[in-house]
Amino acid sequence: xxxxxxxxxxxxxxxxxxxxxxxxxxxxxxxxxxxxxxxxxxxxxxxxxxxxxxxxxxxxxxxxxxxxxxxxxxxxxxxxxxxxxxxxxxxxxxxxxxxxxxxxxxxxxxxxxxxxxxxxxxxxxxxxxxxxxxxxxxxxxxxxxxxxxxxxxxxxxxxxxxxxxxxxxxxxxxxxxxxxxxxxxxxxxxxxxxxxxxxxxxxxxxxxxxxxxxxxxxxxxxxxxxxxxxxxxxxxxxxxxxxxxxxxxxxxxxxxxxxxxxxxxxxxxxxxxxxxxxxxxxxxxxxxxxxxxxxxxxxxxxxxxxxxxxxxxxxxxxxxxxxxxxxxxxxxxxxxxxxxxxxx
Amino acid sequence: xxxxxxxxxxxxxxxxxxxxxxxxxxxxxxxxxxxxxxxxxxxxxxxxxxxxxxxxxxxxxxxxxxxxxxxxxxxxxxxxxxxxxxxxxxxxxxxxxxxxxxxxxxxxxxxxxxxxxxxxxxxxxxxxxxxxxxxxxxxxxxxxxxxxxxxxxxxxxxxxxxxxxxxxxxxxxxxxxxxxxxxxxxxxxxxxxxxxxxxxxxxxxxxxxxxxxxxxxxxxxxxxxxxxxxxxxxxxxxxxxxxxxxxxxxxxxxxxxxxxxxxxxxxxxxxxxxxxxxxxxxxxxxxxxxxxxxxxxxxxxxxxxxxxxxxxxxxxxxxxxxxxxxxxxxxxxxxxxxxxxxxxxxxxxxxxxxxxxxxxxxxxxxxxxxxxxxxxxxxxxxxxxxxxxxxxxxxxxxxxxxxxxxxxxxxxxxxxxxxxxxxxxxx
Numbered sequence: 001x002x003x004x005x006x007x008x009x010x011x012x013x014x015x016x017x018x019x020x021x022x023x024x025x026x027x028x029x030x031x032x033x034x035x036x037x038x039x040x041x042x043x044x045x046x047x048x049x050x051x052x053x054x055x056x057x058x059x060x061x062x063x064x065x066x067x068x069x070x071x072x073x074x075x076x077x078x079x080x081x082x083x084x085x086x087x088x089x090x091x092x093x094x095x096x097x098x099x100x101x102x103x104x105x106x107x108x109x110x111x112x113x114x115x116x117x118x119x120x121x122x123x124x125x126x127x128x129x130x131x132x133x134x135x136x137x138x139x140x141x142x143x144x145x146x147x148x149x150x151x152x153x154x155x156x157x158x159x160x161x162x163x164x165x166x167x168x169x170x171x172x173x174x175x176x177x178x179x180x181x182x183x184x185x186x187x188x189x190x191x192x193x194x195x196x197x198x199x200x201x202x203x204x205x206x207x208x209x210x211x212x213x214x215x216x217x218x219x220x221x222x223x224x225x226x227x228x229x230x231x232x233x234x235x236x237x238x239x240x241x242x243x244x245x246x247x248x249x250x251x252x253x254x255x256x257x258x259x260x261x262x263x264x265x266x267x268x269x270x271x272x273x274x275x276x277x278x279x280x281x282x283x284x285x286x287x288x289x290x291x292x293x294x295x296x297x298x299x300x301x302x303x304x305x306x307x308x309x310x311x312x313x314x315x316x317x318x319x320x321x322x323x324x325x326x327x328x329x330x331x332x333x334x335x336x337x338x339x340x341x342x343x344x
Numbered sequence: 345x346x347x348x349x350x351x352x353x354x355x356x357x358x359x360x361x362x363x364x365x366x367x368x369x370x371x372x373x374x375x376x377x378x379x380x381x382x383x384x385x386x387x388x389x390x391x392x393x394x395x396x397x398x399x400x401x402x403x404x405x406x407x408x409x410x411x412x413x414x415x416x417x418x419x420x421x422x423x424x425x426x427x428x429x430x431x432x433x434x435x436x437x438x439x440x441x442x443x444x445x446x447x448x449x450x451x452x453x454x455x456x457x458x459x460x461x462x463x464x465x466x467x468x469x470x471x472x473x474x475x476x477x478x479x480x481x482x483x484x485x486x487x488x489x490x491x492x493x494x495x496x497x498x499x500x501x502x503x504x505x506x507x508x509x510x511x512x513x514x515x516x517x518x519x520x521x522x523x524x525x526x527x528x529x530x531x532x533x534x535x536x537x538x539x540x541x542x543x544x545x546x547x548x549x550x551x552x553x554x555x556x557x558x559x560x561x562x563x564x565x566x567x568x569x570x571x572x573x574x575x576x577x578x579x580x581x582x583x584x585x586x587x588x589x590x591x592x593x594x595x596x597x598x599x600x601x602x603x604x605x606x607x608x609x610x611x612x613x614x615x616x617x618x619x620x621x622x623x624x625x626x627x628x629x630x631x632x633x634x635x636x637x638x639x640x641x642x643x644x645x646x647x648x649x650x651x652x653x654x655x656x657x658x659x660x661x662x663x664x665x666x667x668x669x670x671x672x673x674x675x676x677x678x679x680x681x682x683x684x685x686x687x688x689x690x691x692x693x694x695x696x697x698x699x700x701x702x703x704x705x706x707x708x709x710x711x712x713x714x715x716x717x718x719x720x721x722x723x724x725x726x727x728x729x730x731x732x733x734x735x736x737x738x739x740x741x742x743x744x745x746x747x748x749x750x751x752x753x754x755x756x757x758x759x760x761x762x763x764x765x766x767x768x769x770x771x
């Protein structure tokens with residue numbers, strides 16, 4: 001069965017803007033969100049630049065729901081709420097609205113653990129687990145464990161929107177972001193849901209994130225970025241029937257593993273599904289402007305492509321091609337390819 | 345394309361040992377694998393009961409997989425061991441497999457308080473510069489060294505698996521979601537076989553205070569730590585942390601038959617839902633759980649009366665157990681009383697992202713052998729838990745189909761139906 005899944009709403013947050021048009025225009029103008037890292041002294045790392053959204057330290061959160069989400073969980077929540085609101089899905093049964101997310105890893109805040117660590121030092125100033133277990137562990141906030149689960153943000157989105165359908169959270173590389181969008185599209189295609197929120201978000205730039213990138217060998221890629229996006233997906237026929245605006249169509253996709261050959265395999269499979277020759281390739285590349293958004297990259301690239309299609313070009317020659325390919329490669333060896341088409 | 349999906353291999357690494365035969369026989373006999381924590385030596389965590397992989401087995405796994413870099417975390421080692429066993433049983437050799445994939449549930453990894461302390465000044469200031477300059481000093485098992493996708497990627501690299509390779513991170517429902525996504529991939533024709541299930545380990549200083557901080561940890565009788573987790577019992581008090589891996593090889597029926605593989609069971613349906621209620625508690629009426637169970641049955645066109653065994657999520661917490669029982673009543677209706685319902689968490693602890701993978705393997709054995717494992721530590725059932733909960737020891741009984749339940753903190757629910765394989769039926 002050909003894949004024809006409509007994108008009927010989108011929302012985005014990146015270092016270059018908080019609307020699809022803002023991000024598109026900034027990229028077209030050649031702007032870059034990549035700057036020296038702020039929030040902590042990154043001079044000990046080999047990568048000292050990033051495309052950050054959060055340029056101030058976190059304020060303490062008293063609201064339990066906000067506390068367990070962390071900044072990138074809250075960002076995910078915000079884009080999902082915005083996209084869901086724009087799509088006007090109120091008439092759908094909430095059990096038929098799904099949620100598929102590609103999620104960057106969560107890292108514990110030093111502030112969460114430092115008091116307990118300090119109180120657990122012995123007379124020689126060394127961390128003593130015996131002391132830690134005897135009581136100082138109680139200085140860790142009781143909600144800290146939940147903040148370490150990167151499915152909790154998806155749960156909070158479900159609560160906020162009262163959606164109860166098919167779902168999954170995938171982590172943590174760029175190809176996981178493609179897979180999340182694809183699983184959402186397949187869920188619709190196979191009738192498990194009538195609408196799906198499909199989203200991706202990068203982890204916050206922290207010392208732990210830089211460490212993870214350095215230790216996995218991925219710091220040679222673009223500097224890290226912060227941000228994410230959410231799409232509302234529906235079967236094309238359903239979207240047309242209810243008069244929803246169709247911003248674009250997901251027509252094919254695949255993920256594969258194992259380096260360069262994986263790129264070829266994923267592309268072949270995605271283009272075969274889209275019933276397009278592979279020559280139609282036009283890869284959406286945003287990371288020179290937005291940084292490496294990891295599992296958020298695919299959704300953000302789709303949003304920028306949609307924004308390009310919506311704008312009236314200065315001349316026909318400036319019009320973006322109708323077909324766009326989103327390509328995402330993770331440091332562990334996974335590759336994801338998504339083929340999208342302008343809605344006509 | 346819609347193809348039947350069958351199971352051709354199983355692998356288990358659990359607190360009761362390695363290998364499906366060993367674990368299954370011990371579970372049926374009513375044995376328990378929970379004990380006092382051993383890995384941290386003299387340092388005694390506030391939870392005095394844990395479903396820990398025996399230290400000797402962990403060392404065996406480390407030796408078995410020392411060929412890579414000797415730096416794997418326990419979660420990855422458990423996954424590699426269980427996947428190797430599952431693939432060996434399936435008769436699938438390492439090679440080049442572009443139409444195969446790996447999808448595993450994986451926990452967040454081991455947050456290490458040692459990593460924070462090492463770079464903390466006495467005034468509490470964190471020295472990010474020193475941290476960046478001395479990454480080699482970070483703990484070997486630290487989560488920054490081991491991303492969620494690492495177990496799946498290591499398995500794929502070792503066996504030449506080149507299709508979709510991913511990690512699902514929905515905590516306690518993660519491995520059922522991984523099995524479900526693998527099932528869908530094969531059914532739609534994207535892949536011919538998949539390695540799926542889950543692996544997790546939180547037996548580390550911060551992991552062992554995880555449930556304590558949440559107020560969800562079971563009270564422990566230090567004379568009998570194995571009795572700490574009591575699913576469905578009136579005196580249940582909470583969870584016991586466990587670790588391990590449960591992994592299966594799922595395969596297209598036509599592919600398995602063409603290579604004359606032994607088919608163990610059929611995967612007959614998958615359903616997932618969201619509670620949209622609270623992060624830390626299910627709705628009391630179990631509606632989210634019921635929706636996932638109903639989804640799984642409808643997906644495979646399985647009649648509720650076929651479900652002879654429910655491998656319950658059964659965590660032993662005050663709120664989860666009665667909510668799940670209500671959900672089973674809702675879904676199975678009059679047949680609920682005819683079905684055996686048990687939880688392995690009393691015997692093994694809660695294996696978190698691996699829990700449903702282990703339970704899936706038990707469901708396969710249940711339909712293969714017409715037997716159901718018991719609910720360990722169940723002595724006086726809660727009056728709200730009014731089903732056949734299989735106390736004491738396992739039981740021989742017909743099991744045409746089994747329902748594998750899993751529900752996560754955060755409200756993600758995922759259920760998988762396993763049934764006896766009968767050649768020639770319709771998908």
